[in-house]
Amino acid sequence: SQQGEEDPQALSIQEGENATMNCSYKTSINNLQWYRQNSGRGLVHLILIRSNEREKHSGRLRVTLDTSKKSSSLLITASRAADTASYFCATAITSGTYKYIFGTGTRLKVLA
Amino acid sequence: EPEVTQTPSHQVTQMGQEVILRCVPISNHLYFYWYRQILGQKVEFLVSFYNNEISEKSEIFDDQFSVERPDGSNFTLKIRSTKLEDSAMYFCASTRWAGSRETQYFGPGTRLLVL
Numbered sequence: 001s002q003q004g005e006e007d008p009q010a011l012s013i014q015e016g017e018n019a020t021m022n023c024s025y026k027t028s029i030n031n032l033q034w035y036r037q038n039s040g041r042g043l044v045h046l047i048l049i050r051s052n053e054r055e056k057h058s059g060r061l062r063v064t065l066d067t068s069k070k071s072s073s074l075l076i077t078a079s080r081a082a083d084t085a086s087y088f089c090a091t092a093i094t095s096g097t098y099k100y101i102f103g104t105g106t107r108l109k110v111l112a
Numbered sequence: 113e114p115e116v117t118q119t120p121s122h123q124v125t126q127m128g129q130e131v132i133l134r135c136v137p138i139s140n141h142l143y144f145y146w147y148r149q150i151l152g153q154k155v156e157f158l159v160s161f162y163n164n165e166i167s168e169k170s171e172i173f174d175d176q177f178s179v180e181r182p183d184g185s186n187f188t189l190k191i192r193s194t195k196l197e198d199s200a201m202y203f204c205a206s207t208r209w210a211g212s213r214e215t216q217y218f219g220p221g222t223r224l225l226v227l
Contacts, residue, residue, distance in 0.1 A: 033216065042220035043155070043203060050213065088155065090216070098143065098210035099168060102155035 006089060006103045014111050019076045021106040023089030024069075030092045032065060033100070034074050036085045043088070046074070081112045114138040116219035118204050124225045125194055133189045133222045135204030144187045145205040145216065146179065148172070155203065161187065162210070194226045 006023050013019050023032070034046040049056045049065045049072065056063050062075040076083055086107050090100040117136045125131050137144050146158040160167040161179055169177075176192045187206075191198055204219040 030211075031213070035218070040201075040223070043218040045215055045217060048213075048215050090155075092216075098207070098214075099145065099157045099160050100147075100205075100216055101157065102147075104154050 006087070006106045008106060009104065010107045010109070012109045012111065013079055015079060015081055017079055019079050019083070019108055019110070021074045021087050021108070023072045023074070023103050025072075025089075025091045025101075025103075026070065027091075027093055029067075030098075032063075032072050032092070033090045034061075034063060034072075035088045035090060035102075037088065037105075038085045046087075076108075079108075079110045081110050084108060084110045114217075116204055116206055116217050118202075118219035118222050120222060121220065122223045122225075124227065127196055127226055128193050131191050131194055131224065133191075133202050133204075133224070135187045135189070135219055136185050137187055137204065137206030138208075138217060139185070141206035141208045141217075143167075143207045143210050144179075144181070145207075146189045147203045147205065147218075148200040149203065149221075150197075150200045158189075191224075194224075196226050199224055199226045 029051055031048055031050045033048045035043040037043050047058050047063050049063050060077045065072045086105045088105045089103045092100055119134045144161045147155050149155045157170050159169040159173045178190045180188050201221045201223050203221045205216045207214040207216050
Protein backbone atom coordinates (compact mmCIF):
# COMPACT_ATOMS: atom_id res chain seq x y z
CA SER A 1 0.00 0.00 0.00
CA GLN A 2 1.05 3.60 -0.46
CA GLN A 3 2.08 5.86 2.36
CA GLY A 4 -1.26 7.17 3.53
CA GLU A 5 -4.03 5.09 2.11
CA GLU A 6 -7.50 5.67 3.38
CA ASP A 7 -10.39 3.31 3.35
CA PRO A 8 -13.10 3.26 2.45
CA GLN A 9 -12.66 5.41 -0.64
CA ALA A 10 -16.27 6.49 -0.33
CA LEU A 11 -18.77 6.34 2.49
CA SER A 12 -22.44 7.25 2.53
CA ILE A 13 -24.36 7.43 5.80
CA GLN A 14 -27.50 8.92 7.27
CA GLU A 15 -27.41 12.03 9.40
CA GLY A 16 -26.92 11.12 13.04
CA GLU A 17 -24.88 8.01 12.31
CA ASN A 18 -21.20 7.68 13.06
CA ALA A 19 -18.61 7.69 10.30
CA THR A 20 -15.30 5.87 10.60
CA MET A 21 -12.44 6.34 8.19
CA ASN A 22 -9.14 4.51 8.30
CA CYS A 23 -5.67 5.43 7.18
CA SER A 24 -2.70 3.13 6.77
CA TYR A 25 0.89 4.11 6.15
CA LYS A 26 4.20 2.41 5.54
CA THR A 27 7.09 4.35 7.04
CA SER A 28 7.73 5.66 10.54
CA ILE A 29 6.07 8.96 11.27
CA ASN A 30 6.41 11.87 13.66
CA ASN A 31 2.79 12.81 13.60
CA LEU A 32 -0.36 12.26 11.62
CA GLN A 33 -2.91 14.89 10.79
CA TRP A 34 -6.42 14.68 9.44
CA TYR A 35 -7.77 17.27 7.05
CA ARG A 36 -11.17 17.95 5.54
CA GLN A 37 -11.68 19.25 2.03
CA ASN A 38 -14.99 20.42 0.70
CA SER A 39 -15.36 19.91 -3.01
CA GLY A 40 -12.80 21.98 -4.88
CA ARG A 41 -11.88 23.96 -1.79
CA GLY A 42 -8.95 24.25 0.60
CA LEU A 43 -7.72 21.88 3.27
CA VAL A 44 -9.04 22.44 6.75
CA HIS A 45 -6.97 21.03 9.58
CA LEU A 46 -8.98 18.84 11.93
CA ILE A 47 -6.67 17.18 14.38
CA LEU A 48 -3.02 16.27 14.93
CA ILE A 49 -1.89 13.17 16.76
CA ARG A 50 1.77 12.62 17.60
CA SER A 51 3.47 9.27 17.23
CA ASN A 52 3.59 8.76 21.01
CA GLU A 53 -0.14 9.37 21.41
CA ARG A 54 -2.85 6.76 20.99
CA GLU A 55 -6.06 8.73 21.00
CA LYS A 56 -7.22 12.32 20.72
CA HIS A 57 -10.59 13.99 20.80
CA SER A 58 -11.86 17.24 19.42
CA GLY A 59 -15.57 17.88 19.64
CA ARG A 60 -17.31 15.16 17.63
CA LEU A 61 -13.99 13.88 16.29
CA ARG A 62 -12.01 11.03 17.72
CA VAL A 63 -8.69 9.96 16.25
CA THR A 64 -6.75 6.86 17.17
CA LEU A 65 -3.24 5.91 16.20
CA ASP A 66 -1.71 2.45 16.29
CA THR A 67 1.95 2.74 15.36
CA SER A 68 2.46 -1.02 15.60
CA LYS A 69 -0.08 -1.50 12.84
CA LYS A 70 0.84 1.76 11.12
CA SER A 71 -2.76 2.84 11.03
CA SER A 72 -5.05 5.59 12.23
CA SER A 73 -8.78 6.04 12.32
CA LEU A 74 -11.00 9.09 12.32
CA LEU A 75 -14.42 8.76 13.88
CA ILE A 76 -17.05 11.44 13.40
CA THR A 77 -19.92 10.94 15.80
CA ALA A 78 -23.49 12.08 15.23
CA SER A 79 -22.73 13.13 11.68
CA ARG A 80 -24.41 16.10 10.02
CA ALA A 81 -25.05 16.95 6.40
CA ALA A 82 -22.38 19.67 6.77
CA ASP A 83 -19.78 16.95 7.40
CA THR A 84 -20.08 15.94 3.75
CA ALA A 85 -16.54 16.33 2.38
CA SER A 86 -13.38 14.43 1.57
CA TYR A 87 -11.17 13.50 4.48
CA PHE A 88 -7.43 13.01 4.16
CA CYS A 89 -4.79 11.75 6.49
CA ALA A 90 -1.34 13.27 6.16
CA THR A 91 1.73 11.72 7.72
CA ALA A 92 4.73 13.78 8.74
CA ILE A 93 7.98 12.09 7.87
CA THR A 94 11.45 13.39 8.42
CA SER A 95 13.47 12.05 5.56
CA GLY A 96 15.44 15.20 4.85
CA THR A 97 12.99 17.78 6.03
CA TYR A 98 9.51 17.89 7.44
CA LYS A 99 6.89 17.23 4.82
CA TYR A 100 3.52 15.63 4.71
CA ILE A 101 2.51 12.68 2.61
CA PHE A 102 -1.19 12.71 1.92
CA GLY A 103 -3.43 9.74 1.56
CA THR A 104 -5.90 9.16 -1.20
CA GLY A 105 -8.85 10.36 0.85
CA THR A 106 -12.29 9.16 1.85
CA ARG A 107 -15.29 10.86 0.28
CA LEU A 108 -17.96 11.09 2.95
CA LYS A 109 -21.55 11.83 2.08
CA VAL A 110 -24.01 12.44 4.91
CA LEU A 111 -27.61 12.21 3.84
CA ALA A 112 -30.16 14.42 5.55
CA GLU B 113 -7.19 32.97 14.09
CA PRO B 114 -4.18 33.60 11.81
CA GLU B 115 -4.43 31.99 8.41
CA VAL B 116 -2.44 31.36 5.27
CA THR B 117 -3.69 33.36 2.31
CA GLN B 118 -3.16 32.75 -1.39
CA THR B 119 -3.67 34.81 -4.50
CA PRO B 120 -5.12 34.55 -7.01
CA SER B 121 -7.87 32.09 -6.20
CA HIS B 122 -8.14 31.13 -9.87
CA GLN B 123 -5.77 31.61 -12.76
CA VAL B 124 -6.20 30.68 -16.41
CA THR B 125 -3.15 30.79 -18.64
CA GLN B 126 -1.98 29.67 -22.04
CA MET B 127 0.48 26.81 -22.37
CA GLY B 128 4.02 28.11 -22.38
CA GLN B 129 3.25 31.18 -20.31
CA GLU B 130 4.82 31.93 -16.95
CA VAL B 131 2.67 32.10 -13.84
CA ILE B 132 3.43 33.25 -10.33
CA LEU B 133 1.34 31.99 -7.47
CA ARG B 134 1.47 33.99 -4.29
CA CYS B 135 1.13 33.03 -0.67
CA VAL B 136 1.28 34.90 2.60
CA PRO B 137 2.14 32.40 5.35
CA ILE B 138 1.20 32.92 8.97
CA SER B 139 3.40 35.73 10.23
CA ASN B 140 5.50 33.94 12.86
CA HIS B 141 5.96 30.78 10.82
CA LEU B 142 9.38 29.81 9.54
CA TYR B 143 8.76 26.77 7.33
CA PHE B 144 6.91 27.03 4.07
CA TYR B 145 5.62 24.47 1.62
CA TRP B 146 3.93 24.10 -1.73
CA TYR B 147 1.70 21.18 -2.63
CA ARG B 148 -0.47 20.50 -5.61
CA GLN B 149 -3.61 18.51 -6.19
CA ILE B 150 -4.60 17.45 -9.68
CA LEU B 151 -8.36 17.24 -9.97
CA GLY B 152 -9.68 14.12 -8.30
CA GLN B 153 -6.27 13.03 -7.08
CA LYS B 154 -4.41 13.28 -3.82
CA VAL B 155 -2.38 16.17 -2.54
CA GLU B 156 1.28 15.92 -3.57
CA PHE B 157 4.28 17.54 -1.94
CA LEU B 158 6.28 19.85 -4.21
CA VAL B 159 8.81 21.72 -2.12
CA SER B 160 9.71 22.89 1.36
CA PHE B 161 11.53 26.12 2.14
CA TYR B 162 13.33 27.34 5.24
CA ASN B 163 15.80 30.09 5.95
CA ASN B 164 15.57 31.42 2.40
CA GLU B 165 16.46 28.20 0.71
CA ILE B 166 14.86 25.02 -0.51
CA SER B 167 15.00 22.27 2.09
CA GLU B 168 13.60 19.51 -0.03
CA LYS B 169 11.87 19.11 -3.34
CA SER B 170 10.00 16.28 -4.96
CA GLU B 171 10.60 14.81 -8.40
CA ILE B 172 7.65 16.87 -9.62
CA PHE B 173 9.53 20.07 -8.79
CA ASP B 174 11.71 20.22 -11.90
CA ASP B 175 13.58 23.13 -13.46
CA GLN B 176 10.42 24.88 -14.60
CA PHE B 177 9.46 25.50 -10.97
CA SER B 178 11.06 27.95 -8.59
CA VAL B 179 10.19 29.41 -5.20
CA GLU B 180 11.11 32.67 -3.62
CA ARG B 181 10.49 34.72 -0.54
CA PRO B 182 10.93 38.16 -2.07
CA ASP B 183 10.13 40.06 1.11
CA GLY B 184 9.28 39.32 4.70
CA SER B 185 5.77 38.19 4.05
CA ASN B 186 5.24 36.70 0.59
CA PHE B 187 6.20 33.24 -0.58
CA THR B 188 5.86 32.62 -4.30
CA LEU B 189 5.81 29.66 -6.65
CA LYS B 190 6.80 30.41 -10.24
CA ILE B 191 6.11 28.06 -13.12
CA ARG B 192 8.27 29.24 -15.99
CA SER B 193 6.66 27.62 -19.01
CA THR B 194 3.36 26.07 -18.12
CA LYS B 195 2.21 22.76 -19.54
CA LEU B 196 -1.27 21.34 -19.78
CA GLU B 197 -0.45 18.87 -17.02
CA ASP B 198 0.33 21.72 -14.63
CA SER B 199 -3.40 22.31 -14.32
CA ALA B 200 -4.13 21.67 -10.67
CA MET B 201 -4.96 23.25 -7.36
CA TYR B 202 -1.81 24.59 -5.71
CA PHE B 203 -1.70 24.85 -1.95
CA CYS B 204 0.71 26.81 0.15
CA ALA B 205 1.30 25.75 3.75
CA SER B 206 3.35 26.88 6.69
CA THR B 207 4.47 25.71 10.10
CA ARG B 208 6.07 27.61 12.92
CA TRP B 209 8.74 25.01 13.52
CA ALA B 210 9.53 21.58 12.14
CA GLY B 211 8.46 19.23 14.88
CA SER B 212 5.99 16.59 15.83
CA ARG B 213 3.74 19.06 17.65
CA GLU B 214 3.46 21.42 14.74
CA THR B 215 0.28 21.73 12.75
CA GLN B 216 0.76 22.46 9.08
CA TYR B 217 -1.73 25.14 8.07
CA PHE B 218 -2.87 25.29 4.49
CA GLY B 219 -4.05 28.19 2.40
CA PRO B 220 -7.27 28.02 0.39
CA GLY B 221 -5.42 27.19 -2.80
CA THR B 222 -5.01 28.61 -6.28
CA ARG B 223 -6.78 26.76 -9.04
CA LEU B 224 -4.56 26.90 -12.13
CA LEU B 225 -5.94 26.02 -15.53
CA VAL B 226 -3.52 25.76 -18.43
CA LEU B 227 -5.11 25.87 -21.88
